[in-house]
Amino acid sequence: MSLINNIAPELITSDWLNTDSVISLQSLRGKVVFLHGFQMLCPACVTHGLPQASAVRNAFSQQELAVIGLHTVFEHHHAMGKEALKAFIHEYRLRFPIAIDMPDPVSGIPLSMQQFGLRGTPSILLIDRQGHIRFRQFGHIDDLKLGSMLGQLVAETDITEKPAVDNKSSANETKGCNEHSCISP
Amino acid sequence: MSLINNIAPELITSDWLNTDSVISLQSLRGKVVFLHGFQMLCPACVTHGLPQASAVRNAFSQQELAVIGLHTVFEHHHAMGKEALKAFIHEYRLRFPIAIDMPDPVSGIPLSMQQFGLRGTPSILLIDRQGHIRFRQFGHIDDLKLGSMLGQLVAETDITEKPAVDNKSSANETKGCNEHSCISP
Amino acid sequence: MSLINNIAPELITSDWLNTDSVISLQSLRGKVVFLHGFQMLCPACVTHGLPQASAVRNAFSQQELAVIGLHTVFEHHHAMGKEALKAFIHEYRLRFPIAIDMPDPVSGIPLSMQQFGLRGTPSILLIDRQGHIRFRQFGHIDDLKLGSMLGQLVAETDITEKPAVDNKSSANETKGCNEHSCISP
Amino acid sequence: MSLINNIAPELITSDWLNTDSVISLQSLRGKVVFLHGFQMLCPACVTHGLPQASAVRNAFSQQELAVIGLHTVFEHHHAMGKEALKAFIHEYRLRFPIAIDMPDPVSGIPLSMQQFGLRGTPSILLIDRQGHIRFRQFGHIDDLKLGSMLGQLVAETDITEKPAVDNKSSANETKGCNEHSCISP
Numbered sequence: 090m091s092l093i094n095n096i097a098p099e100l101i102t103s104d105w106l107n108t109d110s111v112i113s114l115q116s117l118r119g120k121v122v123f124l125h126g127f128q129m130l131c132p133a134c135v136t137h138g139l140p141q142a143s144a145v146r147n148a149f150s151q152q153e154l155a156v157i158g159l160h161t162v163f164e165h166h167h168a169m170g171k172e173a174l175k176a177f178i179h180e181y182r183l184r185f186p187i188a189i190d191m192p193d194p195v196s197g198i199p200l201s202m203q204q205f206g207l208r209g210t211p212s213i214l215l216i217d218r219q220g221h222i223r224f225r226q227f228g229h230i231d232d233l234k235l236g237s238m239l240g241q242l243v244a245e246t247d248i249t250e251k252p253a254v255d256n257k258s259s260a261n262e263t264k265g266c267n268e269h270s271c272i273s274p
Numbered sequence: 275m276s277l278i279n280n281i282a283p284e285l286i287t288s289d290w291l292n293t294d295s296v297i298s299l300q301s302l303r304g305k306v307v308f309l310h311g312f313q314m315l316c317p318a319c320v321t322h323g324l325p326q327a328s329a330v331r332n333a334f335s336q337q338e339l340a341v342i343g344l345h346t347v348f349e350h351h352h353a354m355g356k357e358a359l360k361a362f363i364h365e366y367r368l369r370f371p372i373a374i375d376m377p378d379p380v381s382g383i384p385l386s387m388q389q390f391g392l393r394g395t396p397s398i399l400l401i402d403r404q405g406h407i408r409f410r411q412f413g414h415i416d417d418l419k420l421g422s423m424l425g426q427l428v429a430e431t432d433i434t435e436k437p438a439v440d441n442k443s444s445a446n447e448t449k450g451c452n453e454h455s456c457i458s459p
Numbered sequence: 460m461s462l463i464n465n466i467a468p469e470l471i472t473s474d475w476l477n478t479d480s481v482i483s484l485q486s487l488r489g490k491v492v493f494l495h496g497f498q499m500l501c502p503a504c505v506t507h508g509l510p511q512a513s514a515v516r517n518a519f520s521q522q523e524l525a526v527i528g529l530h531t532v533f534e535h536h537h538a539m540g541k542e543a544l545k546a547f548i549h550e551y552r553l554r555f556p557i558a559i560d561m562p563d564p565v566s567g568i569p570l571s572m573q574q575f576g577l578r579g580t581p582s583i584l585l586i587d588r589q590g591h592i593r594f595r596q597f598g599h600i601d602d603l604k605l606g607s608m609l610g611q612l613v614a615e616t617d618i619t620e621k622p623a624v625d626n627k628s629s630a631n632e633t634k635g636c637n638e639h640s641c642i643s644p
Numbered sequence: 645m646s647l648i649n650n651i652a653p654e655l656i657t658s659d660w661l662n663t664d665s666v667i668s669l670q671s672l673r674g675k676v677v678f679l680h681g682f683q684m685l686c687p688a689c690v691t692h693g694l695p696q697a698s699a700v701r702n703a704f705s706q707q708e709l710a711v712i713g714l715h716t717v718f719e720h721h722h723a724m725g726k727e728a729l730k731a732f733i734h735e736y737r738l739r740f741p742i743a744i745d746m747p748d749p750v751s752g753i754p755l756s757m758q759q760f761g762l763r764g765t766p767s768i769l770l771i772d773r774q775g776h777i778r779f780r781q782f783g784h785i786d787d788l789k790l791g792s793m794l795g796q797l798v799a800e801t802d803i804t805e806k807p808a809v810d811n812k813s814s815a816n817e818t819k820g821c822n823e824h825s826c827i828s829p
Contacts, residue, residue, distance in 0.1 A: 130735045135690055141418075148418045165731035173728065176720035180685045180821045233326075233333045236421020243422070244429035266735045315550045320505055350546035358543065361535035365500045365636045451550045511788075518788045603696075603703045606791020613792070614799035 138211030158187035209272035323396030343372035394457035478556035492586035508581030528557035579642035663741035693766030713742035764827035
């Protein structure tokens, strides 16, 4: 079943950084949520995804839109633990709250990543003011298109269902990392 | 009197390129209009403004949003006549309709530019589906912010007045051209 | 006969801008010469070639290396005359001497362009301290490779012939302009 | 005493990656050496320094020039150990040999970094064919200038001493990381 247009399930996390307390998606109702799935050693996340997430945070009022990072480690687990992530956040000066996705020792794919059907990193998920997932994309999205979608979601005040898109097309299908993305096994 | 939130007056033009017939703003009611004021020898227009206008045209449905160029020549008039502009449009592969702003031999500032209060090039003017000017800016605007505003305007279907902004802050105040813009006398 | 490794013939010009007097290649012996062939309405010249030529001028001592522009108009002649070029030079703040290639009314390809075998714009020609053409390229060349070649030419003090390259490979072969270059008929 | 124009001392390393055996600078005599000091969590290294090092490796013959990475960890030591570096090298597809600078538990500044007087990351050190340090820089250097220096060093065949530069000017003096560099304590 597609998650698109359904209420987003809660994040399953092992920890949070850049916030004093755990953040639930439920608590963000009324705001648009920009959820950015990344790994600190994913080149495309470092080059494009995370700077874009920071730019989104600066471009919109925090009353209207919340930016949440989700560290979805599915490879090189030993090199991307919490302490390494803290160093990374410090050096890259990331300001928005970042959740650490709950590891799944069996599959190696963390639980929120599984639940949201994210195929790799970077991934973005847009959630509307009523909590519905309205857009999901794996790989790069340009600023103009992203800005347009966020602008439309911010402009919504009613609870009518709107058309939504699950865009898988922009990223390479080979497992592993290339300059655009990392794909999970 | 500010033009912001008022119905946009019609363009005053001496000619049109990239279109079979004259286009009135009146005829575009129901669509969002992205009006891009430029000069073919303005470096910031060539580097940023015109590529952004082309990207806007590609990012939105032409049923929802119309991109219109306005060649507002206020300097080096002899080097930016209609034939030179046609060569420029050909070489830069511009696809959207482009109006030639009506020269004013007295002031040197063309008439639409005067009427819309444009201070130089590049300038953008956003007009909503009901024909109201909703945003005017001289100088560079980033894709994320522009996309967000266009997304919000596209999302509007009612005729309620919305807050608007007349943003003059991003451009240098010295007359002449720099890497960001050209300012009219 | 290839021009590579032979003494560069003199430029054939109708006029010069950004200089008080005509400049002969003969008068530049002892310096490396970076000759940049461009057209003011060639997009790749505006985006890459001319900024690179300005960067070369700033990166090297003018005692060691001379940057010379050559306006080789082979299309849209009416839109790229001397007065238009002066406006262009002013707006783009070009500082180096620029020769206007002598028109050939018969072929439309100007005479220096013919003589140096330039296939379109942008083109570069590197001339060593003894006046030999050492490198010729049509289309984009990256800064690292260009810097390396210029560094090697600047380092030469003897008159020994060195291997040279005539690189035609980096540009598209279709006539007309694309984002990388303009090719002459 | 300045190291400039003196024979480079040997690297003091705890390990090597991307090579089957330890590499001594002595063994590289006859080639120009481009030594790139970096940290895997230094943003400017990831954005500028390492891509530039890879580009240098591609632009020059490996018979003429050797690119060597030096992982000079002076902060967040726990997050930048050997296994994390291996994951980083894999994801960023670095191909050149990389030495791990020998830690100094007392100061936290690794030993090669101390010995070469490197102030932070990214840093570059250029060594000529005879083994002399000819250029040292902390912070960003543009491709044109770097290419020019490398071209001049590659062009040298004699053993005459040449003027050299120790350029500290391009980087910010505040300790910690900014978008241009990381400075050691």
